[in-house]
Amino acid sequence: MALAGRSLGRLLIVCAAILLGASAPIQAARVSLTSADTGFIVSPVSTQEGRLLARFDLPNAVVDGAVELAVLELRVCVTCSNGGSGVTIDAFPVTREWNGATVDWGDAWATPGGDFDRSVHAAWCAARGASSIVRFDVTDMVAAWASQASENRGLIVIADPGQSCVIAPASVGKASGVAPALHIWYMSHDIR
Numbered sequence: 254m255a256l257a258g259r260s261l262g263r264l265l266i267v268c269a270a271i272l273l274g275a276s277a278p279i280q281a282a283r284v285s286l287t288s289a290d291t292g293f294i295v296s297p298v299s300t301q302e303g304r305l306l307a308r309f310d311l312p313n314a315v316v317d318g319a320v321e322l323a324v325l326e327l328r329v330c331v332t333c334s335n336g337g338s339g340v341t342i343d344a345f346p347v348t349r350e351w352n353g354a355t356v357d358w359g360d361a362w363a364t365p366g367g368d369f370d371r372s373v374h375a376a377w378c379a380a381r382g383a384s385s386i387v388r389f390d391v392t393d394m395v396a397a398w399a400s401q402a403s404e405n406r407g408l409i410v411i412a413d414p415g416q417s418c419v420i421a422p423a424s425v426g427k428a429s430g431v432a433p434a435l436h437i438w439y440m441s442h443d444i445r
Contacts, residue, residue: 283436283437285434286437288433291307292307294367296365301334305422306367306409306410308407309405314441319399324390324391325387325391325433329410330385331381331385339379339380341376344374344376345369346403347369379420389410394408
């Protein structure tokens with residue numbers, strides 16, 4: 254619900270800018286990106302703790318423009334050992350380089366389980382099931398990457414600590430092979 258309200262507010266701002274005009278010609282645009290790299294790591298101590306990683310390459314038009322809204326969308330498998338109906342999960346910006354082909358829980362991280370900025374996050378309540386759709390409002394993270402206020406090293410998706418649910422990439426039925434997607438709405442200067 255918070256995502257919908259926040260997203261609607263940002264889209265109204267974009268529409269108002271278009272209708273009212275601006276001092277320089279601007280153009281509203283949307284781009285949908287599939288992940289350039291993905292990874293999944295599992296704690297060696299508890300198989301109940303898995304984390305998803307995704308990185309996206311931002312096109313120049315987004316970097317040169319102003320990000321108005323960014324939504325991370327992916328499918329996950331949520332299993333709960335206590336019979337719960339779902340889990341709250343968070344997405345955080347990663348702060349260290351990683352490679353999906355070789356990433357694991359301990360190697361290459363300063364902190365086992367991944368290095369990420371805990372001060373910036375997005376949250377979603379995912380339903381239990383083999384193919385739960387998850388959408389995060391990651392506008393602040395993507396805007397920081399686009400403006401180069403922070404380095405784009407991707408995102409890590411984590412179940413809230415203390416919950417007896419596991420998240421993993423969806424890999425059954427229609428969801429098999431579905432890569433995480435990043436949808437970005439942005440304003441760019443019209444350079445015609």
